[in-house]
Amino acid sequence: MQAIDSIQIEGKLSTLSISEPADLFESWLGNRSIASIGTNAGAPEIPFQGWRHFKEAFPPELIARAVRESDIRVATCLDPFGGSGTSALACQFLGIRPTTIEVNPYLSDLIEAKLSTYHLPALRGAFNRLIARVDDMEVSADLNAFKRNAPATFVEPGVDSKFIYKRAILKRLLQFRSAIDLVRDERLRRLFKVLLGSVAIPVSNVTVSGKGRRYRGGWRDRLTKTQDVDRLFSELVQGAEADLKLFGSRPVRDYSLLRGDARLLTAKSEPIDLVVFSPPYPNSADYTDVYNVELWTLGYLNSRASNAELRARTLSSHVQLQRVYAAPPNGSKLLTAVLAKLQEQRNELWHRDIPAMIGAYFADMRTILHSIYGRLSARGKVFMVVGESRYADVKIPTAPILSALSADLGFQVLSQEPFRSMRVAPQQGGRPGLAETLIVLRKPRT
Numbered sequence: 001m002q003a004i005d006s007i008q009i010e011g012k013l014s015t016l017s018i019s020e021p022a023d024l025f026e027s028w029l030g031n032r033s034i035a036s037i038g039t040n041a042g043a044p045e046i047p048f049q050g051w052r053h054f055k056e057a058f059p060p061e062l063i064a065r066a067v068r069e070s071d072i073r074v075a076t077c078l079d080p081f082g083g084s085g086t087s088a089l090a091c092q093f094l095g096i097r098p099t100t101i102e103v104n105p106y107l108s109d110l111i112e113a114k115l116s117t118y119h120l121p122a123l124r125g126a127f128n129r130l131i132a133r134v135d136d137m138e139v140s141a142d143l144n145a146f147k148r149n150a151p152a153t154f155v156e157p158g159v160d161s162k163f164i165y166k167r168a169i170l171k172r173l174l175q176f177r178s179a180i181d182l183v184r185d186e187r188l189r190r191l192f193k194v195l196l197g198s199v200a201i202p203v204s205n206v207t208v209s210g211k212g213r214r215y216r217g218g219w220r221d222r223l224t225k226t227q228d229v230d231r232l233f234s235e236l237v238q239g240a241e242a243d244l245k246l247f248g249s250r251p252v253r254d255y256s257l258l259r260g261d262a263r264l265l266t267a268k269s270e271p272i273d274l275v276v277f278s279p280p281y282p283n284s285a286d287y288t289d290v291y292n293v294e295l296w297t298l299g300y301l302n303s304r305a306s307n308a309e310l311r312a313r314t315l316s317s318h319v320q321l322q323r324v325y326a327a328p329p330n331g332s333k334l335l336t337a338v339l340a341k342l343q344e345q346r347n348e349l350w351h352r353d354i355p356a357m358i359g360a361y362f363a364d365m366r367t368i369l370h371s372i373y374g375r376l377s378a379r380g381k382v383f384m385v386v387g388e389s390r391y392a393d394v395k396i397p398t399a400p401i402l403s404a405l406s407a408d409l410g411f412q413v414l415s416q417e418p419f420r421s422m423r424v425a426p427q428q429g430g431r432p433g434l435a436e437t438l439i440v441l442r443k444p445r446t
């Protein structure tokens with residue numbers, strides 16, 4: 001492991017004398033102590049995690065705890081629902097080789113940008129060249145294509161006079177996108193693109209939360225200028241450079257990122273000693289919606305069909321897409337009872353596919369747990385953070401159902417630890433009284 005000393009950050013001298021991965025990990029988190037692993041408060045201040053605030057992320061301390069509590073030595077760790085890359089990045093700090101899977105291409109790039117190694121003078125040089133050419137980027141054709149293909153709400157005149165971007169702001173974002181496309185180094189291109197993604201919402205007329213997209217109060221009077229795009233992007237690049245100066249040299253720089261559907265790719269993971277993850281909750285939120293503005297603005301989506309294709313590859317946790325739902329799995333009597341209750345109340349449900357979606361959610365999760373079992377070392381553990389949801393009067397008790405399905409697959413269920421009630425839960429849009437639970441499983445010796 002490499003020692004780091006005397007790091008110069010914007011004129012300030014900060015000396016880190018670090019010899020162990022655990023020390024480096026603690027120093028990455030600012031030696032903070034958090035009340036519970038259920039809180040991700042303070043994430044924007046953690047180097048790398050502030051590149052894009054990801055409300056649904058769990059704190060890196062969860063990965064440290066899972067490693068500490070493992071019964072076997074942990075050399076490799078899998079997170080099949082990578083999100084903002086918390087598990088994989090924490091693993092690099094802890095000296096563990098990470099494998100992670102993520103279906104959303106914008107989030108996959110965010111993960112890879114964090115896990116990559118950079119040459120800082122090259123980064124600065126590429127940034128300076130980018131800034132020098134951005135004004136000259138000719139994007140009329142891109143703007144027209146965007147208007148033709150993206151949902152009409154994206155750019156003025158919008159729909160019913162409501163729109164996400166003023167034309168000038170979208171044009172500036174597209175100029176940056178084109179200038180970034182000309183960056184030769186793939187890693188730097190990806191880093192800049194991801195950081196431009198973090199500008200997309202602040203310069204728009206909307207905010208996005210687990211509850212969906214909303215127009216900002218007083219958005220019509222808001223004076224967003226094209227210079228705001230330039231300033232925010234520049235600040236983000238400077239912030240990323242500072243993080244990389246301090247923590248670019250981690251004990252493990254290696255990683256494996258599988259871009260695509262965890263239902264198919266988990267079985268293709270390398271052999272693993274530990275699994276830590278939080279899947280989408282069965283609450284009808286779709287990450288394709290949550291990150292839709294970035295997906296379109298950065299060019300990951302360019303047609304309605306590409307939007308639908310991405311949705312189809314996400315876990316069956318929402319009903320935004322008409323699809324063939326997998327049949328509910330056997331192995332949990334509680335699931336059978338819950339599905340019967342949903343059927344009884346189907347006239348009260350806001351969408352007729354909800355019972356089928358819930359059945360398919362647990363079928364998908366069973367598939368993933370089955371694949372994990374196949375790749376996990378004997379006596380290896382799984383740490384899984386899951387959340388309940390509710391439809392009409394029917395609560396979906398996700399933790400006991402997943403525990404029963406896991407036991408049916410051969411796992412030992414070591415604990416179910418409720419750690420927060422989702423009063424302001426990101427994935428649930430703030431509904432009270434729904435539990436989030438940490439389930440710990442172990443694969444038996446043989």
Ligand SMILES: C[S@@+](CC[C@H](N)C(=O)[O-])C[C@H]1O[C@@H](n2cnc3c(N)ncnc32)[C@H](O)[C@@H]1O
Binds near residue numbers: 103260262277280
């Ligand atoms: C709760 S978030 C994970 C957050 C993560 N633990 C973190 O700290 O950033 C769930 C993630 O699963 C991803 N996802 C949804 N369906 C998927 C699928 N079929 N395969 C892989 N990833 C999927 C979503 O895009 C989202 O990023």
